[in-house]
Amino acid sequence: MENVSDLTIWFVILILGIGTFLIRWSFLGALGDREMPQWVMRMLRYTPVAVLPALSAPLVMWPAATGGQPDLARLSAAAVTMLVGMFTRNIILAILGGAATLFGMLYLLA
Known part of the structure; x- marks a missing residue:
């Protein structure tokens, strides 16, 4: 250099x-x-829905903690987070459910 x-x-x-x-x-x-046009405001509503999965998917599928290999703990946590979020429509419960699943699975699989 x-x-x-x-x-x-x-x-x-x-x-x-x-x-x-x-x-x-x-x-x-x-x-x-x-004032933004109505079509812009309608499109901006979908920004978080597009950005959050794009940020979290690589962390689930290719986590640095496992050398880039998918593992059962992270896949389970992602599935629980998604299911709790879909059924309860509560982001806090979804995050807490996913976190509990991740920590529980890491404990059980260690």
């Missing part, structure tokens, strides 16, 4: 900070007080 000067590192940090600020401001500052 070649030597990089302190000035270059601070310049990159500054530019990335400004870029991050502008990206966030474009949504919050520029559009925050405007």
Whole structure:
């Protein structure tokens, strides 16, 4: 690795900070007080439903704790979380049920 000067590192940090600020401001500052079209609001309702499974699926299917191999404890916890959430429509109960299943299965399988 070649030597990089302190000035270059601070310049990159500054530019990335400004870029991050502008990206966030474009949504919050520029559009925050405007009325959004109804079709945009309808589409935004589905964002959490699309993002949360995309974030959690790799952690269930290829967990780093098992070297990327699926295991019964995590698959069981995901199934219980999904079933409790579907039947109760309560996110807290779904999370608690999945957590209890994960810890219980890890204890039983250890």
